[in-house]
Amino acid sequence: MMIRAMLHLILLLSGGCLPLAAQVAIPWNSTPGAINLDSAGQPMDGGFTFELGVFNGLFVPTSGNMKLWVANWTGAASTSYMVATSRFAEVHTADSNDEPFVAGKATYVWGRRENAGGKEWILFRATNWNWPTAFPPGPTLAAWVANQATAVVGEINASGSPFMMKSAATPFSWTEWQAANLSNEPLDGPLDDPEKDGTPNLLEFVFATTPTVSNPPTPTPVTLQSGHTVITIPRRIDRLATLTIEVSGDLLNWQSGPAHTEILQDDATALVVRDLTLLSPANPKRFIRLKAKLP
Ligand SMILES: [Ca+2]
Numbered sequence: 001m002m003i004r005a006m007l008h009l010i011l012l013l014s015g016g017c018l019p020l021a022a023q024v025a026i027p028w029n030s031t032p033g034a035i036n037l038d039s040a041g042q043p044m045d046g047g048f049t050f051e052l053g054v055f056n057g058l059f060v061p062t063s064g065n066m067k068l069w070v071a072n073w074t075g076a077a078s079t080s081y082m083v084a085t086s087r088f089a090e091v092h093t094a095d096s097n098d099e100p101f102v103a104g105k106a107t108y109v110w111g112r113r114e115n116a117g118g119k120e121w122i123l124f125r126a127t128n129w130n131w132p133t134a135f136p137p138g139p140t141l142a143a144w145v146a147n148q149a150t151a152v153v154g155e156i157n158a159s160g161s162p163f164m165m166k167s168a169a170t171p172f173s174w175t176e177w178q179a180a181n182l183s184n185e186p187l188d189g190p191l192d193d194p195e196k197d198g199t200p201n202l203l204e205f206v207f208a209t210t211p212t213v214s215n216p217p218t219p220t221p222v223t224l225q226s227g228h229t230v231i232t233i234p235r236r237i238d239r240l241a242t243l244t245i246e247v248s249g250d251l252l253n254w255q256s257g258p259a260h261t262e263i264l265q266d267d268a269t270a271l272v273v274r275d276l277t278l279l280s281p282a283n284p285k286r287f288i289r290l291k292a293k294l295p
Pocket residue numbers: 192193194195196197198199200201204211
């Protein structure tokens with residue numbers, strides 16, 4: 001007994017140096033060779049990073065509280081998306097149950113690509129992806145594979161068809177866009193046009209064009225439908241700007257709002273608005289324009 005007690009003591013004293021076994025290994029990955037897309041339908045590229053982690057306290061992420069995710073997230077592991085095998089794959093060793101990694105905590109995988117073009121996010125978990133008890137050491141968990149999961153934001157198809165994972169365009173504020181695109185440009189205000197292509201920075205932001213490289217103006221087609229003027233604005237819905245369509249009969253007095261215009265389409269890629277005033281002998285001329293401002 002004495003020997004056992006002494007051995008125990010020695011082990012305790014030298015605990016920091018002992019080659020402790022891995023506590024609990026969590027293999028987390030997506031299946032190789034799957035079709036994984038960004039919100040534009042393009043294959044995910046090496047700019048995507050996937051993180052395994054948890055949200056602090058009682059915070060539950062939803063598509064309605066995305067602004068709070070970053071502040072409440074604690075990542076445990078991070079790995080880059082591998083284009084060659086079209087997957088992410090890592091094995092994380094859970095070696096702590098310190099806050100916020102308490103045993104049983106809902107665990108998520110958060111895929112992100114954030115660059116000058118915008119923010120793409122996908123967040124998902126399966127109901128049994130819960131943070132393990134790190135001590136005593138346990139067996140390696142069965143792999144947490146993306147196609148077992150349900151997405152909070154973005155999409156997952158368990159079958160892998162027509163794709164396995166698809167990220168979503170995430171609200172991109174003017175300030176974020178400005179920092180990513182105009183950091184070395186003194187003409188960085190909403191109405192500035194540093195490359196002098198005729199499109200002010202605010203509209204470059206709305207249309208997701210490059211503010212420092214000259215581009216032809218983004219087309220905003222105007223058509224006549226049953227005598228009504230209709231304009232299509234191919235704006236990006238992830239750009240946080242307020243867009244108003246104004247109509248006029250004389251280019252001097254402009255009107256907007258439901259008494260004057262009707263929104264026909266307002267989705268991820270376009271805003272389509274109709275002038276309620278019929279083009280007629282009483283109203284022989286109609287004009288329509290876009291007004292953009294920061295929220
Ligand atoms: Ca410009």
